[in-house]
Amino acid sequence: MKIFFKYVEDAVVVYESLCAKRSALSYGSQCLKLVNNQLLVIDETYNREAVLQDMVIPVLTHVILKKKEKKMMVNILKEQFFYSEEEEQDLLLQIMGGIMEGERGEIPQKTFSLPRELLIRQALQDFFIHNVTFTFESFLQFRLKEYKSGCAIMPSWRLMNISLNKTIKFLFISCVKQLMKDSHLQAMCM
Numbered sequence: 001m002k003i004f005f006k007y008v009e010d011a012v013v014v015y016e017s018l019c020a021k022r023s024a025l026s027y028g029s030q031c032l033k034l035v036n037n038q039l040l041v042i043d044e045t046y047n048r049e050a051v052l053q054d055m056v057i058p059v060l061t062h063v064i065l066k067k068k069e070k071k072m073m074v075n076i077l078k079e080q081f082f083y084s085e086e087e088e089q090d091l092l093l094q095i096m097g098g099i100m101e102g103e104r105g106e107i108p109q110k111t112f113s114l115p116r117e118l119l120i121r122q123a124l125q126d127f128f129i130h131n132v133t134f135t136f137e138s139f140l141q142f143r144l145k146e147y148k149s150g151c152a153i154m155p156s157w158r159l160m161n162i163s164l165n166k167t168i169k170f171l172f173i174s175c176v177k178q179l180m181k182d183s184h185l186q187a188m189c190m
Contacts, residue, residue, distance in 0.1 A: 001042040001056075002133040008037045010136055013067055015040055017059045025054055052128050061120045068140060069116075069151070076152050096151075119147040 005011035015034040022032060031051065033041045044051050073093055077083040083092060100116065114122070123143050127134070
């Protein structure tokens with residue numbers, strides 16, 4: 001199996017994570033090789049299924065969730081919702097993270113059909129049915145559509161929440177003004 005990487009830092013993170021997992025599982029050191037810091041070669045001759053299930057899929061899932069998810073979210077904020085300022089992005093990322101972790105009770109958590117980790121694991125398992133050569137970026141772009149669409153719902157919830165808060169605030173102010181007007185009228189009539 002060969003995985004090409006556009007970014008050296010992604011290749012190194014995946015390789016180092018796989019090496020740590022490999023030594024924890026006592027797989028031979030020759031089963032992994034990083035070539036020119038952009039091509040990861042995984043020798044599956046030991047036991048293809050075990051290498052995939054015990055090492056490759058858990059590591060790639062972890063890297064996607066812990067290292068790539070934030071970048072994907074920032075791209076969604078920039079490209080779909082036109083948030084270009086870092087302050088806004090950081091605030092929305094915090095809120096979106098809270099939603100995804102279930103910390104925001106007022107916002108429904110039904111953005112993903114399954115837990116995020118399981119969506120990624122299933123996409124990887126489906127993808128590794130055959131011995132494949134692929135680029136990591138193309139996998140992220142084209143094979144994680146359900147996961148990415150769930151991520152894209154987060155800013156929508158936040159924008160709806162902001163809009164709702166503004167509407168409620170406007171209604172509240174209008175009611176207070178009306179009550180003040182009414183009470184002022186009542187005081188004048190007495």
